[in-house]
Amino acid sequence: MANEDLQIPGYEIPPEMQGQVAVTTLDRIYNWGRKNSLWPMMFGLACCAIEMIATAASRFDFARFGMEVMRPSPRQADVMIVSGTVTKKMVPQIVRLYNQMPEPKYVVAMGACASGGGPFKEGYNVVSGIDKFIPVDVYIPGCPPTPQALINGLMMLQKKVERESLRTARWYSREPAPAIPVPVLGPDLMDPRRYDEIRAYTLSKRNQQTTEEQTEA
Amino acid sequence: MAESPVVGTQLNLLDHFPEWLKKDERPGFEGYIVPAEHLLEFAHALRDRFGYDLLSSVTGVDYLPEGKMEVVYHALQTTGGPVLNFKVQVDRQNPVVPSVVSIWPGADFQEREAWDLLGIRFEGHPDLRRILMWEGFAGHPLRKDWKEPYFEEEAKPYKSRWPEGHVQRAEDRHPLHDNVDYPAGFDPDSWSPETADDVLYKTYQSIMEGSDSELHTDRMIVNLGPQHPSTHGVFRMVVVLDGETVVDVKPVFGYLHRNHEKIGERCTWLQIMPFTDRLDYISSMSNNFGYALAVERLMGIKPPERAEYIRVMMAELTRIVSHLISIGFLLNDLGAYFTPSLYALEERELILDIFEAVSGSRMMCNYFRFGGVARDLPEGVLDKVKELVFERLPRKIDEFDRYLTRNEIVRVRTEGVGVLTAEQAIALSATGPILRASGVPYDIRRADPYSIYDRFDFDVVVRYHGDVYDRYLVRLEEIRQSIRILQQVVRDIPEGPVQTGKPQWQVRVPAGESYGRVEGPKGELGYYIVSNGKPNPWRYHVRAPSFVNLTSLAQMARGGKVADIVVILGSIDIVLGEVDR
């Protein structure tokens, strides 16, 4: 099976050598190796984490995909499965963990909450999707996604890995990837990249209040 | 049933404090109103003279139209009986209430929560910091006049969804395109980011200085979590260590604070039901149960017989699931790696199959309705339950017993670790297996029976050492008792309807208050609801067992080794969805 995956159609192999030799590209064999050993980070946020554990457990068992080594340390992980509601209080830590992961690194947003806020989106302490801060590769809808849905999402991630090329991959470029600035907990969550916008907003809010007061007076 | 008035049958407190104690005479309300200046005197008397030794729940209600802030207490006697409800009313502009931490230390976190979310100041509280939100957050979110950034309307259903429901993401409505809001004129550059943790570390100043051991050791602060494989989710413990010995622990919460109560107050009564699934997401059925009981009590309806049996069946299956996970992951924390938890999850999968067949979802069951359950058991489910409770589960629990109970490593690591005496457990408001492992045979299914638990024959499991090992044994034995109840359920379950009246998507709940509590797998799970007759609750509060049980974490961990903290936390069995809500 692996042979079929790796074999590049179009290269003629002499009949006497078929079954003994396979021709492939560096990209393919490299990606094939990578996609079958994606190590997720052992990192659970909420309800979805329990389904993630169930996926790792014997009924569904994602060890079959080379993912059994769940690492609690971001330094040893390839995939971050954001499994659950991302709260404002937690998001600085998540961004820090993401920054600590070595490249190449992938993010799977598991469930409605991690994708776009989920049922708790309207809450005052909930971030509307982890992709507001870190880039997400695969989104899995569902609340919570069943283990099979999670495996389906992880297989989509494998397909994505398969299609990448060494030449264009960002993590082989000369410049190191810039770390994502860690959000700050102020009167509300503050993204350091957006301080100017925040300042403009609070200023306009104050102006609005003063005009309201003036009209009242 | 707890339908009778909460107090008054045996004891009339009005006779004892005629000068200042008043009965709560608002229609639909019960209990007493205590003036703030007499609260401590009243609390002392309750605990020492009338035997209300365990303070179950403390919360606040913001009565915005009346300009009042109310603190609601629920106390109980560990010898059994219904809860006693008393309240303190204060001015909304300056809400100050004396703290009862000196009388019931278990009020600690709950008072902090009321300060955090409602801005009620508890005078005399030793450590009144914000608990769920971070220090520095603007405003007290559960106040009725505080609006979240994505605020749309006071109550659901929102008018923008129908009939002109042009789809729009909430962030597109907001000027900052995000779920944030800042005070007018705020400048982000002026903010110093260390504030929240500084406030926490400052509380340790007094104990950081001297070490009294012979070896000169430095005291240091170690943070465990919020990303740590042993904390069962996003939970953080700030530990002060003297060498390897724990001097003090302070848990930090709120990393999964999903604003359950604020969202609940915007939702209609029925809409809250699926949200309760996500409290303790391992045992959603018993969350449903407590909430349904609280609302049914206010509505004055009862489910039909068959529905009662189905409810008990689901609640007990949930207890088995929860205890199995708890045991499995306790062993995981002990260093047994994954084997015991995988065995536990194997049995869990089979029970989840039943939940899935019945309710449609493995974890988020959303199965209970007011006056019944959503649908009858599908074909074949009852046979599957029978097979599990008569054959597979008893065998598997015995296997667990053989596998773990007498394992020497388990015993060395857990016996005498994290001891909580009965007095301490009661004072710290511990409930559930923690309380029972400390020698207090308090189980709401017996002490204040709800639903049809008075019909079943089962034992309240109790152990007397109060250590981690006993908590493990209590859980294991409770699984056996649950199986015993289940065997009686499947034997006796009658045929018939599963819902009183017609299924309704809008229910009318008369004005009043109600406290519905069930013996959840983790302890007393209580729902305090206040209705003003509208389609959505005025106040919706969850008394989460694992949140309150964490009050005793510091007591258990002090003096132990740092490695034991992880085990002790595992034995408390927390689920962060419920701790932070």
Place this chain on the structure above:
Amino acid sequence: MNGLGIVRGLWVTFKHFILTYIEDIRTGKRRYYSPEGILARTKGDVQGAFTIQYPEEKYPVPEEFRYIPFLVYEEGENGQKNYRCTSCGICAKVCPPQCIWIVRTNDLNTGKPIPAPAEFYIDVDICMNCGLCAEYCPFDAIKMDHDYEIASYNRFTDHIFNKERLGKPLSYYAQIRPQNFAREEAARKAEMEAKAARKAATA
């Protein structure tokens, strides 16, 4: 403290390990990649490893299983889709996280509402799969789907399902929920007959 407890524990794990092989030899090839094999591994008396090897094997979801909702349409003669939905709005009102958005159709001439949705959206990034919409729909028009394989690479383009994306034929519904379908059809038929009888009585 003689280590006997540990040995007994290890015996349990050893038995677990051995059982899988015994079971494999006993059932032979039927155990894997066959419908009866999957069924046997989901039963209460399963022994040994009971892994369902998704995606080659799929765990059969029960009838009540719910994921994202879908809209039922009946296929017309010319292949047009007659949605059952009358845009009454009950699903949008009962939805706990308020993720359903409906635009009602208005008659162009009179401006009065027509019982059909002009637009129907579900934001699956908010949907909590609770199933209340399907439970309280009076027209059996919205139902919970069994399809969970809907992961995507881009939520901004893919995650707000419109009427086209949500629509699925009645035959699909009958296939995934045969018992519910039969019950509802029987009720529908009974109601039609009662109506006809009433009509006949008044005429």
